[in-house]
Amino acid sequence: MAGAGAGSHVGGLAGFLGRRLFRAAITVTAALVLAFAGARISGNPFDYLYDDALSVEQRAELAAEFGLDRPLAVQFAAYVGEIARGNFGRSIAERRPVVEMYAEAVGPTLVLGAATVAVTLLLGLPLGIVAAVRRRSVLGAMAMTVAFVGYAVPHFVLAIVLILVFSLGLGLLPSIGQDGPLHYVLPTLTLALGLAAAVVRFTRAELLAAMEQDHIRTALAKGVSPAGVVVRHALPAAMLPVVTIVGLQVNGLINGSLIVETVFALRGVGQLFVGAVQTRDYPVLQFGVIAYALVVVAVNLMVDVCYGLLDPRIRRGG
Amino acid sequence: MATVEVPGSAPTETVRVRARAPIPWHVWLAIGVVVLLAAGALAAPWISPFDPDRTNLLRRLRPPAPLGGHPAHWLGTDQLGRDLLSRSLHALRTSVAIGLLGCIVSTLIGTAVGLAAGYLRGRVDAVLSVIVDTQIALPYLLIVLVGLAVFGTDVHVLIPLVSLAGWESTARLVRGQVMGVAAQPFVTAAEALGARPREILWRHVLPHVLPVLLVQFTLNFPGVLLLESSLSFLGIGVQPPTASLGRMIGEGRHQMLAGWWVVAVPVAVILAITLALQVIGDWLSDRLDVRRR
Numbered sequence: 001m002a003g004a005g006a007g008s009h010v011g012g013l014a015g016f017l018g019r020r021l022f023r024a025a026i027t028v029t030a031a032l033v034l035a036f037a038g039a040r041i042s043g044n045p046f047d048y049l050y051d052d053a054l055s056v057e058q059r060a061e062l063a064a065e066f067g068l069d070r071p072l073a074v075q076f077a078a079y080v081g082e083i084a085r086g087n088f089g090r091s092i093a094e095r096r097p098v099v100e101m102y103a104e105a106v107g108p109t110l111v112l113g114a115a116t117v118a119v120t121l122l123l124g125l126p127l128g129i130v131a132a133v134r135r136r137s138v139l140g141a142m143a144m145t146v147a148f149v150g151y152a153v154p155h156f157v158l159a160i161v162l163i164l165v166f167s168l169g170l171g172l173l174p175s176i177g178q179d180g181p182l183h184y185v186l187p188t189l190t191l192a193l194g195l196a197a198a199v200v201r202f203t204r205a206e207l208l209a210a211m212e213q214d215h216i217r218t219a220l221a222k223g224v225s226p227a228g229v230v231v232r233h234a235l236p237a238a239m240l241p242v243v244t245i246v247g248l249q250v251n252g253l254i255n256g257s258l259i260v261e262t263v264f265a266l267r268g269v270g271q272l273f274v275g276a277v278q279t280r281d282y283p284v285l286q287f288g289v290i291a292y293a294l295v296v297v298a299v300n301l302m303v304d305v306c307y308g309l310l311d312p313r314i315r316r317g318g
Numbered sequence: 319m320a321t322v323e324v325p326g327s328a329p330t331e332t333v334r335v336r337a338r339a340p341i342p343w344h345v346w347l348a349i350g351v352v353v354l355l356a357a358g359a360l361a362a363p364w365i366s367p368f369d370p371d372r373t374n375l376l377r378r379l380r381p382p383a384p385l386g387g388h389p390a391h392w393l394g395t396d397q398l399g400r401d402l403l404s405r406s407l408h409a410l411r412t413s414v415a416i417g418l419l420g421c422i423v424s425t426l427i428g429t430a431v432g433l434a435a436g437y438l439r440g441r442v443d444a445v446l447s448v449i450v451d452t453q454i455a456l457p458y459l460l461i462v463l464v465g466l467a468v469f470g471t472d473v474h475v476l477i478p479l480v481s482l483a484g485w486e487s488t489a490r491l492v493r494g495q496v497m498g499v500a501a502q503p504f505v506t507a508a509e510a511l512g513a514r515p516r517e518i519l520w521r522h523v524l525p526h527v528l529p530v531l532l533v534q535f536t537l538n539f540p541g542v543l544l545l546e547s548s549l550s551f552l553g554i555g556v557q558p559p560t561a562s563l564g565r566m567i568g569e570g571r572h573q574m575l576a577g578w579w580v581v582a583v584p585v586a587v588i589l590a591i592t593l594a595l596q597v598i599g600d601w602l603s604d605r606l607d608v609r610r611r
Contacts, residue, residue: 023447030455148600154548155548156548157585160585164582274459277459288457300454
């Protein structure tokens with residue numbers, strides 16, 4: 001529960017971070033164990049990769065090659081030992097190092113993620129401000145529409161609608177593949193609209209709350225222009241919850257990119273992971289789960305640190 | 319803004335029922351859409367013109383009747399010649415049933431956990447927080463996959479699995495509410511009079527949390543419904559031949575060049591139900607003045 005430490009009472013920022021780090025360590029350890037167990041409980045890769053076409057001897061040979069014929073306890077010890085040495089094993093399907101496969105796939109995903117965050121902020125912040133300040137204008141109505149539609153419509157439906165309209169209907173943009181920047185437009189829009197909706201809602205709500213505070217009214221009374229008040233006084237106060245929201249939506253973003261990469265056939269981390277899930281490629285699956293947990297935990301930690309830096313009450317230990 | 323007491327309880331800071339304002343037209347429209355779709359889902363076996371799973375290769379990929387398709391298939395047919403109207407009605411039935419049951423289970427779990435964490439605090443709270451953290455840090459896809467592998471791919475297995483998705487936000491919300499209510503003088507008084515924790519939670523705390531739960535339920539339901547659709551879309555939710563909205567979209571997207579309506583029909587149904595529920599949820603949370611984060 002991020003933000004639960006807002007009323008922290010022991011030891012200021014260091015103690016606060018210490019407790020967070022401890023909890024993060026527990027979480028990552030749990031993910032490590034569950035990745036191993038979950039992969040093995042959910043099925044056997046040979047059944048999915050070779051469609052039951054293997055003879056008993058071939059199965060045994062493959063199992064021996066990947067160490068899957070050993071007792072589970074031995075497998076687990078080897079798994080933890082290898083990870084400690086930075087070795088995440090080879091893919092059963094492609095017989096290549098897992099790290100190499102993820103390294104190849106991370107490019108498109110990072111481009112997609114960066115573009116999404118950029119578009120989200122470029123779209124969400126101004127619309128949020130407009131929605132708070134000029135509620136009854138056309139722009140304000142547009143802002144609330146984005147906030148509403150983006151919030152309610154799921155990624156896979158939005159993706160299909162965008163393809164139907166912009167690829168099939170108008171023929172403006174490519175729907176699948178990753179040959180150029182144009183291929184990233186629809187995937188980025190799909191992910192960004194949902195996130196921008198959250199940003200619009202929170203920016204608007206926080207700005208409206210901030211505008212009622214005493215220091216804002218004082219600034220207005222002293223003759224600062226309304227625009228100046230919004231930019232210099234109200235906006236900084238409203239940023240804290242907005243940062244939290246963007247941070248907390250990162251796992252939603254990752255889950256969304258699993259779907260978006262599948263729909264738009266982007267060969268990114270998400271598609272690699274979904275493929276591994278479908279074929280039960282243990283090493284690829286395990287690395288995916290651990291990486292996912294690390295990213296989510298790291299982002300939550302960063303949100304907490306931002307909180308600490310932006311809110312002096314937490315920095316001082318309240 | 320006149321405040322009215324919630325019957326049978328003292329007013330608290332977070333829950334106020336406003337004096338009756340007329341229900342705006344767009345909310346009526348949303349209610350109408352939801353009632354219509356719910357009736358369609360309920361009556362699907364009786365009002366569907368065709369068997370949803372029956373294929374007819376002579377009538378493959380016919381466009382909707384108004385666009386020049388076969389007059390018997392109002393919304394057209396898919397790549398196997400199945401009637402899209404019948405399929406959508408049955409799919410809606412499946413999706414709504416799973417979403418509704420999943421949402422009820424998730425609300426029950428979340429409420430129980432939130433009550434325990436918010437009232438007992440201390441160790442219970444800490445342990446529950448770690449569980450929530452861990453669940454958030456795991457890809458949901460993996461949890462579902464393991465569940466399906468262990469318990470089978472039956473529709474009944476999907477319900478507890480989709481309910482895992484929303485419980486933590488309900489728990490967080492209830493926990494916060496309980497902390498607020500537990501600090502009130504009447505709870506302290508009940509404790510001083512020797513009431514047991516179970517009685518206090520049931521008789522004094524829970525009634526205050528109920529309006530918030532109602533709103534949370536309306537806001538959560540589309541999410542749970544869509545989760546089932548997303549899973550079925552990826553091919554790991556409802557299994558064929560059972561129709562589910564997500565599955566129809568997942569299979570239909572490969573037909574987009576041959577017949578856009580195969581995917582557009584289920585998309586339209588999902589859009590209608592989620593947008594209508596969102597309108598109602600927003601209105602309800604405004605009306606009950608629930609602060610949500």
